[in-house]
Amino acid sequence: MIDHNPYYEAVHKNSCAFAYHEAVFDENNRMIDYIFLDVNQSFEELTGLKKEDILNKRYVQDVAQDKDQAMKWVHLYEKVVTEQSTVDFQEYSTEFSRYYSVIAYSSEKSRFVTIFQNKTIELKMQEIAQYFINNIGNQINYDQITKFAYEISGADYAAFNLFHENGRDFSTISLCGVSNQLKKICEMLDFQIIGKTWAYDPEREKRTKDKDITVFETLHDLTGKVLPKTVIIQLENIFKLGITVIAKITREGRVLGDFTLFFKKGQQLKNQNLLLLYISQLSLFMEKNRLDVALQTNQKMFYTLAEYAPIGFISCDTKGTITYANKKLIEIMDSPSYDATRSINLLDFPKLKAAGFSEKLKECMIKDRQISFEMGYTSLWGKYCWLRVFFTPIKENEKIIGANIVVDDITEKKKTEDELKEKVQRDPLTRAFNRHALETILLERINDSAEKKLISCLVVLDVDDFKDINDTYGHLVGDKVLKYLATRIKQELRDDDLIIRTGGDEFLIYFHDIQDEKNAPKFINRLFDKISAEYKIAQEQDGNRHTLHVSCSMGICFYPKDGTSLNVLISKADDALYQVKKSGKGKYAFA
CATH class of the missing domain: 3.30.450.20 (PAS domain)
Structure with a gap:
């Protein structure tokens, strides 16, 4: 010494x-x-x-x-x-x-x-903290968390019990320190621990209430009447068990689980302060993981719904970078892959800008506004489709961080609508527009001319002596004359020009943006010569062929020189036509 x-x-x-x-x-x-x-x-x-x-x-x-x-x-x-x-x-x-x-x-x-x-507390808590950090959001490894309690406490055996949602019943789901010999003995005694569900024991709750750690002098003190006393005493004798410790894991008054720690005779609980710290941190970890797993489950459900939805879903950040696109969106865009789709910036891509998509997306995020609109779009890969698009801002802590976009391919629906509109707006005989177009398409053209300060030309015409053709050759021949006349007029028209059948043998022709009135005589004369000409008509009933000399009369006016409203323009053109008819037909005149 x-x-x-x-x-x-x-x-x-x-x-x-x-x-x-x-x-x-x-x-x-x-x-x-x-x-x-x-x-x-x-x-x-x-x-x-x-x-x-x-x-x-x-x-x-x-x-x-x-x-x-x-x-x-x-x-x-x-x-x-x-x-x-x-x-x-x-x-x-x-x-x-x-x-x-x-x-x-x-x-x-x-x-x-x-x-x-x-250094136990310092090093063990470093190890445990690292485990918590690495496993946040993952399924809990109950064997590992039981092993930590086993190592910290110095117990000979440790069990983890997970409480059910009712906070009363629990199941034993992990054991540590249990040898094969112990497992065999438990089997001989018909006493299975892993997976066993324990019903609510009011006595156990009473003895552990308001305590994080409770020490029982013997195992049968803990089990009470829940298990046969003879079985418990046999286990105590075989394994020379002494004290049993319950370490509860609670969060805001709710029991999440507990460790049951078994010690051999003469052994005591070690590192109690560290065990208290561990179960405190474990309660936070378990609750966080429970919420994360629930969130992941919900996110997985949403992802599955979004991924296989019959409409397109796409998300982006405030810079227009795509963060998610589902399968339907990739299909709508005719894209070769998800990565190829993500290469497009939704705010900068020229085709999206031209279609008005980028401007609407920007408005959605800047003005915190839900927006819906329709657009025609040709994808980067050449597929044309008509889309209905819904923009919704994404917020995080009241700050807009991007947008969710729902894209519905309405190409077929639009096609059907267009076909119905076509049937409503088209004359079935000549396939020219009918009178409904006067108040819709023609009015839109006139308004466009007003907005862009364009010069346009409006022509009204009828077939001279058409009644005589019907009376002489029959209505079937008369109908063919009108069909061929409309076909000849269409050949002289551009994309924005129109032909409208306003009556039996009466038509309105509209030339959009002629740039200068001086250009009119040239194309009007060409049109007049083409429709006032010979028509060769085959008669299906008797097989006869007829050569008819058809002449037309036309009245012409200009926008905005002769008027700025549709009614005034038609009136002026009608007046010019009347003057032609009055002077002998087969001619055209300007208002």
Whole structure:
């Protein structure tokens, strides 16, 4: 023993654990054990070894329960003794369930000093914290969290019980420290632990209420009447069980689960403060993961719904970068792949800008507004479609971070609508527009001319003596004359020009944006010559062919020179036609 002096007092009152040893060698001068010559109070507190039980005793031979683990320490200290050196290391002791920071140095021949610091809380919490960080949002590995409780507490066996949603019943879903022998014995006793559901036990709840950690002197104190007492006593005797500890995991008054920790006789709960800290952090982790898993489940459901929906879904950030596009969207766009679709910027892509899509998207995000509109669009890959598009801003903490866009391919619907409009607006005989176009399409053209300050030309015509053609050759021939006349007029028209059948043999022709009135005589004369000409008509009933000399009369006016409203323009053109008819027909005149 060390003499009583100031140094001795300092060592024995130090918070660091101190031990003084003498090495034991075999006949080959190999260190095989060491003897405790002295320890301070901190050593007793740190290891649980009492000074009176270990002084002048050999560690491996007399003290240690785990001989293999004990020899590990001998090998670590051998270098200190044989080389008269100092070592500094960290080591985990399975026997004491603790991490130690150790400094060992030689004091004199065959003798050495060890100074211990308990690093268990620091290192174990680092390990646990890293586990929590790495596994946030993942399914909980209950075997791992049970193992942490097992290691921290120093228990011989540990079980994790997960409480049901009712907060009363629970199921045992993980065990740690259980050997194959224990499993076999449990089977012999017809006592299965893993997967067992335990009904609500009011006595158990009463004894653990408002306590994070509850210690039961025996296992049957805990189980009460829930399990046959004879079975529990058999288990206690076979495994020499002593105290049983319940460590509850709670969150805002709700029990999420608990650890049942089993200790052999003579063993006590270790690192209680660390265990309390662990179950506190575990409750946060479990609740966060529960919410994350629920969120992931909901997100997965939404993703499945979105991915296989019959309409297109697309999301973007405020810069127009695509963050998600579903299968239907890729199909609508005729895109070769998801990556190819994402290469398009929704705010910058020229075709989207030209279709008005980009402007509407920008308006949605800047003005925080839901927008719906229709557009015709030719994709980057050449597919033309007609789309109905719905824009909705995406917000996070009241800040707009992008937009969700629903894209419905209405090409077929639009085609059907156009076909219906065509039937409503088209004359079935000549395929010219009918009178409905006067108040729709023609009015739109006139308004466009007004907006863009264009010069346009309006012509009204009728077929001279058309009644005589019907009376002489029949209505079927008359109908063919009108069809061929309309066909000849269409050949002289451009995309924005119109032909409208306004009556039996009466037509209105509109030339959009002629640029200058001086251009009119040239194309009017060409048109007049083309329609006032010979028509060769075959009569299907008797196979006869008729050559008819058809003449037309036309009245012509200009927008805006002769009027700015449709009614005024038609009136002016009618007046010019009347003058032609009055002067002998077969001519045209300008208002």
